[in-house]
Amino acid sequence: MEGLLNASSTMLFTAFILYLVATLFFGATIKEKNSEQKKSGFAGKLAITLTILGLVAQLIYFITRWMASGHAPVSNMFEFVTFLGMCLVLAFIIIYLIYKLNILGLFALPIAMIFIAYASVFPTEIAPLVPSLKSYWLYIHVTTVALGSGILFVSFVAGLMYLIRQVDQRKRDARVVSLEVVLYFIFLLLGFILISSVFSAMNYSAIFEYDLNGKRVMTEYELPAIAAPNESTLVTEGVMKPWFETPSWMQGSHAGRKFNSVIWSMVVGSALYGLTRLLLRKRVGAAISPLLKKVNPELLDEINYRAVAIGFPIFTLGGLIFASIWAQEAWGRFWGWDPKEVWALITWFFYAAYLHLRLSRGWHGEKSAWLAIIGFGIILFNLIVVNLVIAGLHSYA
Amino acid sequence: MKHIKCECGHVNPEGTVLCEACGKPIEGNQHIDGNDKKKLLNMRYEGSARRSTTFNKSIVDKVWSFFSSVKVGVWLIVIALIASGIGTILPLEQYIPANAISRDPAIFYPETYGLFGKVYYQLGFHNLYSSWWYLIILASIGVSLVICSIDRFVPLYRALKRQKAKRHESFINRQRFYSQTEVVSQEEINTVKKRLQKQRYRIKEENGHIVAEKGRFSRWGPYVNHIGLIIILIAALLRTTSFFYLSEYVWVRDGELTVIPGTDSEYYIENKKFILDTYDINDKRFKDALAKEGRIIPSNFQTNVTIFKAEEPEVIGVEEDLVKINDFEIRMNEPAKFGGYILYQQGYQINEFSKMTFKIYQLNDPEAEALGEFTVDLFDPKTEYEIDSEFRVEVVEYYPDYTLTEDQVRSKTKDSNNPAFVFNLYPPGSEDAEISFVGDVIGSAEDLGIDTSAVDLQPMGNVIGSFAPSIDPTGENQYRILIDSIEFDRKSGLSIKRDYTIPFFVLGTLIFMIGVIQGMYWQHRRIWIHPKKEGILLAAHTNKNWFGLKKDIEKVIDGTSIQMVEEQKEDD
Numbered sequence: 001m002e003g004l005l006n007a008s009s010t011m012l013f014t015a016f017i018l019y020l021v022a023t024l025f026f027g028a029t030i031k032e033k034n035s036e037q038k039k040s041g042f043a044g045k046l047a048i049t050l051t052i053l054g055l056v057a058q059l060i061y062f063i064t065r066w067m068a069s070g071h072a073p074v075s076n077m078f079e080f081v082t083f084l085g086m087c088l089v090l091a092f093i094i095i096y097l098i099y100k101l102n103i104l105g106l107f108a109l110p111i112a113m114i115f116i117a118y119a120s121v122f123p124t125e126i127a128p129l130v131p132s133l134k135s136y137w138l139y140i141h142v143t144t145v146a147l148g149s150g151i152l153f154v155s156f157v158a159g160l161m162y163l164i165r166q167v168d169q170r171k172r173d174a175r176v177v178s179l180e181v182v183l184y185f186i187f188l189l190l191g192f193i194l195i196s197s198v199f200s201a202m203n204y205s206a207i208f209e210y211d212l213n214g215k216r217v218m219t220e221y222e223l224p225a226i227a228a229p230n231e232s233t234l235v236t237e238g239v240m241k242p243w244f245e246t247p248s249w250m251q252g253s254h255a256g257r258k259f260n261s262v263i264w265s266m267v268v269g270s271a272l273y274g275l276t277r278l279l280l281r282k283r284v285g286a287a288i289s290p291l292l293k294k295v296n297p298e299l300l301d302e303i304n305y306r307a308v309a310i311g312f313p314i315f316t317l318g319g320l321i322f323a324s325i326w327a328q329e330a331w332g333r334f335w336g337w338d339p340k341e342v343w344a345l346i347t348w349f350f351y352a353a354y355l356h357l358r359l360s361r362g363w364h365g366e367k368s369a370w371l372a373i374i375g376f377g378i379i380l381f382n383l384i385v386v387n388l389v390i391a392g393l394h395s396y397a
Numbered sequence: 398m399k400h401i402k403c404e405c406g407h408v409n410p411e412g413t414v415l416c417e418a419c420g421k422p423i424e425g426n427q428h429i430d431g432n433d434k435k436k437l438l439n440m441r442y443e444g445s446a447r448r449s450t451t452f453n454k455s456i457v458d459k460v461w462s463f464f465s466s467v468k469v470g471v472w473l474i475v476i477a478l479i480a481s482g483i484g485t486i487l488p489l490e491q492y493i494p495a496n497a498i499s500r501d502p503a504i505f506y507p508e509t510y511g512l513f514g515k516v517y518y519q520l521g522f523h524n525l526y527s528s529w530w531y532l533i534i535l536a537s538i539g540v541s542l543v544i545c546s547i548d549r550f551v552p553l554y555r556a557l558k559r560q561k562a563k564r565h566e567s568f569i570n571r572q573r574f575y576s577q578t579e580v581v582s583q584e585e586i587n588t589v590k591k592r593l594q595k596q597r598y599r600i601k602e603e604n605g606h607i608v609a610e611k612g613r614f615s616r617w618g619p620y621v622n623h624i625g626l627i628i629i630l631i632a633a634l635l636r637t638t639s640f641f642y643l644s645e646y647v648w649v650r651d652g653e654l655t656v657i658p659g660t661d662s663e664y665y666i667e668n669k670k671f672i673l674d675t676y677d678i679n680d681k682r683f684k685d686a687l688a689k690e691g692r693i694i695p696s697n698f699q700t701n702v703t704i705f706k707a708e709e710p711e712v713i714g715v716e717e718d719l720v721k722i723n724d725f726e727i728r729m730n731e732p733a734k735f736g737g738y739i740l741y742q743q744g745y746q747i748n749e750f751s752k753m754t755f756k757i758y759q760l761n762d763p764e765a766e767a768l769g770e771f772t773v774d775l776f777d778p779k780t781e782y783e784i785d786s787e788f789r790v791e792v793v794e795y796y797p798d799y800t801l802t803e804d805q806v807r808s809k810t811k812d813s814n815n816p817a818f819v820f821n822l823y824p825p826g827s828e829d830a831e832i833s834f835v836g837d838v839i840g841s842a843e844d845l846g847i848d849t850s851a852v853d854l855q856p857m858g859n860v861i862g863s864f865a866p867s868i869d870p871t872g873e874n875q876y877r878i879l880i881d882s883i884e885f886d887r888k889s890g891l892s893i894k895r896d897y898t899i900p901f902f903v904l905g906t907l908i909f910m911i912g913v914i915q916g917m918y919w920q921h922r923r924i925w926i927h928p929k930k931e932g933i934l935l936a937a938h939t940n941k942n943w944f945g946l947k948k949d950i951e952k953v954i955d956g957t958s959i960q961m962v963e964e965q966k967e968d969d
Contacts, residue, residue: 337491
C-alpha cells in the first residue's frame, strides 16, 4: 500500500517535470520560422511527445492512487484539482492535434502546472468516502465535468493569447489595464502556492480557539496568522501573534484561516508581480506580446470558439445531466438549487450566451476572447469560492 | 403577400434578402441583414425571409420580433444568470443549517447576516428560485426559444432545400472564402469533383456550376436542442403539480411499523434496524486522513425495512390486512423501489431520548441513598410527578432539544434530542419548592469528546447521565435530582418520492444532447465552383470551423491550377 502510494506521488511529480520541460521546448519553437505551418520542427515534435509522456505519467499516478485508495482519486480538492490539470493537458493535446499550433503549449501547459501545484496545497492523504459519495456516478460525473472544463480552459488559453497578441500596449487604456489585471490574478495564485509550500515544508502550525454556534472549536493555521479568527485566542506558543481579527461578518467554518490565506496571497503575489515588473521594466502583457507576433489572431479566435463548441456539450453532460442523475439516485431530487448546482447552471448559461453571441457580427475576435476569460473566471469561482467559502453539498475543506 | 421574382426565375417570399435559389442579393432588402454596408454577405439563415424581420406593424408582429431576437434571448440568459448568482450569496431557506440560531427565516437572516441579511430576506431572495419574477424570466426564455426556432427554422429549411448549384456571381464573390482562376481545364475540375466525393461531399451540378455540400443536418442542431429544452421546461412546470410529483418524509423508529405518508394509506413500512457503520480509525489506508479529520467518519447509512401493502378487507369495518411486499436494504445511493414509489435514506437519529429516570438524593449525604425516583416518558411528559406520596416534582420548564446560545436558553427543535428540565421539588410535607436544573446529557458527552452524531449512547448513557449537570441556582437546596438511567431510540429518516415527470425530463435531455452534438460536432460546409469564361470562381462557406473547411479545399485543389481561396475581410 505504502509502496503503491509512493509510486503514485513519484509519477505525479514526474508528470509535472515533463510538462515543465515540454513547455521549454514549446517556447523554443518560437524561433522556428513558420510557427503555424503544418510541418512542425524538431522542437515542436519533441515538445508534444514530452507532453504526451507527461500525460501518461499522470495517468499512472491516477491509476496507482485508485488502486491504493479503492476509489477513483477525484473525491477531494487535491485529487480533483490535479485531475482538472490533467484534463487541461488532454484537451490541449486534442486541440493541438487539430490545429498543430506549437505556441499554444507555451501557455496551456503552465496553466495546467499551476493547477497541479495549487492542488498540492490541499491535504494529500487518501480520505475515505462518506456514504453519499459511494456511487459509480462519482466517477462518471466528476470525470466528465473535469474533461468539459479542461476543454473550456483551452478556450481561455486561446482567448488570453489573443488579447496579449492584439491589445495595443502602447497606450494605457481600459483594455490594457484589464488584461494586466487578469495576469496579476495569475501572480496572486502563484503567490498563494509559493507561500503555502514554503510554510508547509517548515511544518508551520498555529492553533486558535474560538466560538462557533455556541461551541468552542479549534482551527489550525498553516500560515503565520496576520488575521486571527473573530474573537479567538491563540493556543500555540512561540508563533507570530496575529495583527488583527477577521471581521465578524465573514461566516462559515475556518473563515479566519481562509481570509488569512487571501491576505498572504495578496502580499506575496503582489511582491512577485512587483518584482517581475521591476525586472521587465514594462507591463507583463507588453513583455509577453512580442512572443505572439507571428501567430495568426484569426486562428486563435477559431481555437477559442472551437474549444467552447467541443467543451460545452461535454460540460452539459457532466455538470448538469450526470449530476442530476446522481442527485436523483442519492436524494430523490435531481435538482435542489444547491450553490454548486446553481453555479454549474450559471456556467452553462454563460457559455450558451457565448455561443449565441458568436452568431452575431462584431462578437468575434476580441470580445469573444474577453468572454472566454470571464467563462474561465466563472468555472474557477465554482471550483474555489463555492467549494471553500459557500457551504453546500460540495464543500471539501 | 408580395412575392419577389428573381432574375433566375425563382419566386421568393416577401422579405427575402438573398434569393433562395441563386443567392443573388435582392434589391431593397439588403438593410435587413446589414449587407448594404458590408462587402461580405451575411449568411445567417441563408438570407431567407423571416417573419420577425419582415413584418413589424401589429402588436403581434412586435411581440414576435421581440422574442425572436437573439439579442433579447442573450439578455434573458444574462438576466437569469445574474439572478441565479444572487440566490447563492446566502443560503436558501431550505438550507438554513439545523444548528442555526433559528430556522425561522425572519429571525435567521437578520441575526446571522445583519442588515444585509435583513434586506436579502425582505426582498424574498431566501426563496429566489421559486419567486414569481424568476419563473417569469425562465418562462420568457422558453417563449423566446419557441419563437426564435419557428421564426428561423421554416425559412432556413426552404432556402436550403431550394438552393441551386448555379449561383449568382455577386453571391459567389461576396463570400468570405473566394478565389478567381483564369484558366482551368475540365480534367482538373473532374479531379476536384472526385476528391470532393471522396471527402463525402454531396455534389450537385447545373451547366457546369457545382455545389459540393456536407453536414447540412448540423444546421438543424440548434432547433433540435431547443425542442429538448422546451420539453424540459414543460416537465418542470408539470412537476409543480402534486399529481406528477409527490415528496414526503417519514421518521421510523427501530422496530416500528407505520403507514407511509403520501400513499393514501396503501403502503406500510416496518423498520427492522437502522445501521450506521463508521470507518475504523486504524484502517491502514485512511488512518492519516482520519487522524487529521479528528472525528468519526460514517461509511454507511442503512435501514433494513419490510414494506407491506394494505389489502382492502372483504367485510367493511374489519381491519385491513397487511400483505408483505418485500424486504429492502435501503442505503445512500441505493433507494428501494416499489409500486411506483421510491424510498430514499435521508436522515437518522441514533440518540433520541425516549425515557429518563431520575433519583432524588439528600445533598451532602455520604451514603448517597436514593430517597425516591421517577421516570419521565419523553414522548408524553407530565407536568407533575408524585413520588411515594412523599416528594412531589413539578416540571417548570422542559427543553426537549436544549441549547445555550449567548446567555439564552432554548430548545432547538421539538424532538427529544437533548432534554433538559427545570424542576420544582417539594420535599415531604413542605409547601416551599426547591428549584433545580437537570439535563444536557449531549453537552456533557461532547465535552467528554464523544461524537454523538456517530456513536450510540445506549450502553454508556447511564454513566454519562451522571456527569450531566444538576444545578442548584439558589445555593440553598437540601436535595438534588440526578439522572439515573436513560433509554434511547434509534430512528431512520426516509423520504418518499413519486415523480411522473422523470420520463419527460429524460426525453427532453436526450433530445437536447442530440441537438447540441449535432450542431457542435458537425459543420455545414459548402464549396461552389462557378465557371467563368476559361476559368472558374471558387467560393466556400461554413457555419463554423473555417480552419477545417480551408484544409478540405487545400486537399481537393492540390496539384491543380486552381487558386487557393483567400480569406476576404471587411474593409473597415
